[in-house]
Amino acid sequence: MSAEKIQAESRTEFGKGAARRIRRENKVPAVVYGHGNDPIHITLPGHATMMALKHGGANALLELDIDGDTQLALTREVQVDPIRRTLEHIDFVAVRRGEKVTVDVPVNLIGEAVRETLVVTENATVQLEAEATHIPEQIDVDIDGATAGTQILASDLKLPSGSTLLIDADTLIVNVTEQISAEALEAELEEAEAEAGIEREESDEDAAATEAAEGDAPAEDAPADSE
Template sequence: MSEKKAATGLTNKIEAELRTSFGKGVARKLRSAGKVPAVVYGHGTEPRHVSLPAHEVSLLLRKANAILDLQIEGDSQLALVKDVQKDPLRQIIEHIDLIVLRKGERVEVDVAVHVEGEPAAGTTAELDSKSITIEALAVSIPERVTVNVDDLEAGAHIYAKDIELPEGAVLVTDAETLVVAINVPAEQDLGDEPETEAVEGEGEEPAADEAAE
């Protein structure tokens, strides 16, 4: 993917083959052949089951909120990656759900928050919300939004409403949602001196009859 495409959210063309056979056995054969089963649905259209080239898809999915330009029997169909199912052990993509997009359509998506910069000496920036929800043009979805904490003092708070969004994007998350807080790290609790268990009889006054012996 070129840097320009990554920056602008432009889609990526990928060949998609329609399939009419289903089931776990068919899915295994597809994966063995280097393909991934997927379904495309939305906007009242009939779901279309397709297979996609596994290697190309895995590269595209490195980008959050990936949009694919599916080439299906000569037609182009924009689709947003909705869900990716992976084998929990091998992390192999087993199935993908794709949502049909229309040109000019706006969609709601969760976008990761990236913190950059260094706050004032002796403080740390704590990320309270790892992502925010925005509404944006389907072809202009940012991969992330950035929060700069350079030289911010302890007690400073950055809320969702303070984050600069890409042109045309609208905040959906509650504006007062705390995203980043600048705090002074709590002093390391060294704990109390370790207690020692008294050895039976240690430190006790001898009984009168023992003292007389």
């Protein structure tokens, strides 16, 4: 992963009011932690930073030019406005070239399993140790033609050179099962509810159907008049 170069500015104003002023100028407040140094509070250009994060993914590596000094920074937490989808704040951790870092890398499924199967991603990310400048953007998992019963464990993953798996090798990543029909799912749910002693309330549709069936049922023969 190559580092995106971003021009940053150090900042001395803090608080919600200062952050709002920064965002009105289409900039992003951020902070860089790490290596036992005091946090570095900075301001980043909004559009350029957004594009860098999109390109770098969850573990985007930026080369920040802070008042003439260069600092490699690994993205740790990104706050995004839930409505406008604009960047609100970013936390970075300072890194050095050749330094090993711990990251969670997304799992990316490639291909399609056979028909009438259900593919479940049991773990959407995998924790790795990798060089700060060689963090994989994603771990590809090939499920093309996978049949029901296929299970892909962490030990089955193809990791890029220099990366080390940090989770248990037996961790289930992808599970391919036989697709269950809606009828079978409903039957399993009813059986589980019955075992738990849960009684379902009859829906309006079911009640109407029951009433209609009772109304259509032939009446029993009336007893004959006695002579």
